[in-house]
Amino acid sequence: MKYVDEYRDARVARGLLAELAQKVTRPWVLMEICGGQTHTLMRYGIDDLIPSQIELVHGPGCPVCVTPLETIDKAIHLAELPNVTLVSYGDMLRVPGSQTDLLQVRAGGGDVRVAYSPMEALKVARALPSRQVVFLGIGFETTAPANALTIWQAKHQGLTNFSMLVSQVLVPPAIRLLLSSPHIRVQGFIAPGHVCTVMGYWEYELLSREFRVPIVVGGFEPVDLLEAISMLVAQLETGRAEVENQYVRSVTRDGNSPAQKIMREVFEVCDRKWRGIGFIPQSGLRLRSEYATYDAEKIFDLLDKTVEEPAACISAQVLQGLKKPTECAAFGKACTPETPLGAPMVSAEGACAAYYRYRRHSPVGN
Numbered sequence: 001m002k003y004v005d006e007y008r009d010a011r012v013a014r015g016l017l018a019e020l021a022q023k024v025t026r027p028w029v030l031m032e033i034c035g036g037q038t039h040t041l042m043r044y045g046i047d048d049l050i051p052s053q054i055e056l057v058h059g060p061g062c063p064v065c066v067t068p069l070e071t072i073d074k075a076i077h078l079a080e081l082p083n084v085t086l087v088s089y090g091d092m093l094r095v096p097g098s099q100t101d102l103l104q105v106r107a108g109g110g111d112v113r114v115a116y117s118p119m120e121a122l123k124v125a126r127a128l129p130s131r132q133v134v135f136l137g138i139g140f141e142t143t144a145p146a147n148a149l150t151i152w153q154a155k156h157q158g159l160t161n162f163s164m165l166v167s168q169v170l171v172p173p174a175i176r177l178l179l180s181s182p183h184i185r186v187q188g189f190i191a192p193g194h195v196c197t198v199m200g201y202w203e204y205e206l207l208s209r210e211f212r213v214p215i216v217v218g219g220f221e222p223v224d225l226l227e228a229i230s231m232l233v234a235q236l237e238t239g240r241a242e243v244e245n246q247y248v249r250s251v252t253r254d255g256n257s258p259a260q261k262i263m264r265e266v267f268e269v270c271d272r273k274w275r276g277i278g279f280i281p282q283s284g285l286r287l288r289s290e291y292a293t294y295d296a297e298k299i300f301d302l303l304d305k306t307v308e309e310p311a312a313c314i315s316a317q318v319l320q321g322l323k324k325p326t327e328c329a330a331f332g333k334a335c336t337p338e339t340p341l342g343a344p345m346v347s348a349e350g351a352c353a354a355y356y357r358y359r360r361h362s363p364v365g366n
């Protein structure tokens, strides 16, 4: 398949590994932001194949993992209401809230449905005019245009029984937070190719200049990631700190203008809480006041309350690249994909799930 097979070519990958071995002269710590990239690295054993001087740590780029526990609890509360149909991506059904999860609510008779796109939720709303249909709209800049377009269509179709519980987050403010931390170990970033396909990479140029850190926009196949790692190491070894684009087949500097336009029309930037990390200034999107009648938080008067994470879960450190999933005492024991304690073990893009699926290392100390 074009644009896939050539990026999984073992011969090309071996060549890149040999090149990398020649380039690297000292230790470097690199972070991939996106959960999809984490899974490719684990699946193909890339972290074991690259020279041992290069350490890969995993960032907060899994949308399910960073959706706050409070938002999950709000979705659960809505799904338990007798007149509400809650529509969500499948991954979200198994994410544990503070008491239960959406799968359990559905088993108990709640009307919880799985969709592959927000537009499917609109169809449900049109088909069930006597019910309030709420879509759980989560994710990064990648899902924001489709969610925005869905709200825009709901307004223009005059739907009055559709709303969205919004938990949209933005990547650059999270990178800024990581770079501002006194504990930062990361010396170079692989930026998320899908997010940059929508937004471009000009915002990353500001970060790279301000923090003197190399950033390479990377794709999702093994050859993409080996190339991105090699480009980062080349910058670090020669003292450069700039933004380079490895994922040229999808990403341009300015991104997808029509997608950004509909995002700006429907959403505005706001402070947002990230699960495991806390509030990050200007790191999220919320519905503009013109679309307030589609905001589930307002329609259902959902109250903000703080919910504690399970004490055993160290996802905060995992999502900031400070610890590996295998350093969590619950990994593979109390916490497995069948009995997840934290979101990074639930999502197909979560770092803990990736380690469990492809490695199943024993927890540290065992």
Ligand code: SF4
Binding pocket: 312, 313, 314, 315, 318, 325, 328, 329, 330, 331, 332, 335, 336, 340, 341, 342, 343, 344, 345, 352
């Ligand atoms: S292994 Fe489970 S408990 Fe540990 S950090 Fe990951 S999600 Fe949390």
